[in-house]
Amino acid sequence: MLREKLINWARVLADCPLVSRVLEGIDLHSDNRMRERGMLAQAFEFKMINDVPGDYFEFGLWRGKTFIYAHRLSQRYGCKGMKLWGFDSFAGLPKIDDARDNIWSTGEFACSDAELRKLLRRSGVPEKHYELVPGYYEDSLNEALHARLSGAHAAIVYIDCDLYSSTRQVMSFLKRYLVNGSIVCFDDFYCYKGSPDQGEQRALREFLVENRDITFVPWSDYAPLGKAFIVRTSRSENE
Numbered sequence: 001m002l003r004e005k006l007i008n009w010a011r012v013l014a015d016c017p018l019v020s021r022v023l024e025g026i027d028l029h030s031d032n033r034m035r036e037r038g039m040l041a042q043a044f045e046f047k048m049i050n051d052v053p054g055d056y057f058e059f060g061l062w063r064g065k066t067f068i069y070a071h072r073l074s075q076r077y078g079c080k081g082m083k084l085w086g087f088d089s090f091a092g093l094p095k096i097d098d099a100r101d102n103i104w105s106t107g108e109f110a111c112s113d114a115e116l117r118k119l120l121r122r123s124g125v126p127e128k129h130y131e132l133v134p135g136y137y138e139d140s141l142n143e144a145l146h147a148r149l150s151g152a153h154a155a156i157v158y159i160d161c162d163l164y165s166s167t168r169q170v171m172s173f174l175k176r177y178l179v180n181g182s183i184v185c186f187d188d189f190y191c192y193k194g195s196p197d198q199g200e201q202r203a204l205r206e207f208l209v210e211n212r213d214i215t216f217v218p219w220s221d222y223a224p225l226g227k228a229f230i231v232r233t234s235r236s237e238n239e
């Protein structure tokens with residue numbers, strides 16, 4: 001009887017606009033619901049438990065939401081010395097070259113390098129903890145960058161660059177930084193109603209056909225469209 005009364009009160013309360021806003025906010029930012037932040041929390045915990053070596057790589061930064069989450073989590077999980085690498089054009093999405101990517105538009109998500117640095121500073125992310133690599137991937141993910149990253153590993157990778165073509169470029173750049181236990185999160189894996197022939201899903205499928213010595217073990221789906229994988233590769237020296 002009392003239990004039913006309590007449930008009814010909870011329902012009435014949850015219908016109140018202010019309370020439902022607060023609940024929505026908690027839900028959105030909770031690590032329990034598998035949204036971006038919850039997924040990243042799992043990834044950092046996985047890295048810590050398994051002692052996976054390496055840095056955090058994020059492709060597609062916009063205004064830094066997930067980059068800031070990653071920084072907070074790197075502090076929470078005591079990843080001392082872990083560098084956060086951010087790769088973006090700082091001019092938004094490039095020219096869209098695949099007609100099937102028509103849910104996006106060229107220039108969408110533009111945020112300058114200076115504006116992003118300001119947002120990071122305001123969120124308490126010290127400059128010494130991160131490196132930003134500017135430019136469209138077809139130009140910026142080059143040999144000079146490989147030289148700069150020499151010896152680095154990618155423990156956690158967040159791919160949020162939306163387009164098939166961008167994800168293809170990222171995957172082919174990324175492969176030499178992957179180790180056993182790298183976590184790779186695709187923010188838009190189930191875009192296009194989950195079609196395997198479009199976007200990030202298509203880019204990953206093609207990458208795996210071309211790189212038979214790398215396996216992506218499906219790990220976790222997260223809301224609303226993301227999927228994360230654990231990497232296994234015979235190229236890596238770690239077990």
Ligand SMILES: C[S@@+](CC[C@H](N)C(=O)[O-])C[C@H]1O[C@@H](n2cnc3c(N)ncnc32)[C@H](O)[C@@H]1O
Pocket residue numbers: 059060061062063064065066067087088089090091092093094108109110111135136137138160161162163165166
């Ligand atoms: C959806 S936004 C990223 C959102 C961000 N992770 C967040 O948490 O809010 C996509 C980003 O990918 C970047 N991007 C996509 N394709 C790119 C490319 N080929 N070269 C450089 N940046 C690219 C865009 O500039 C944009 O900032």
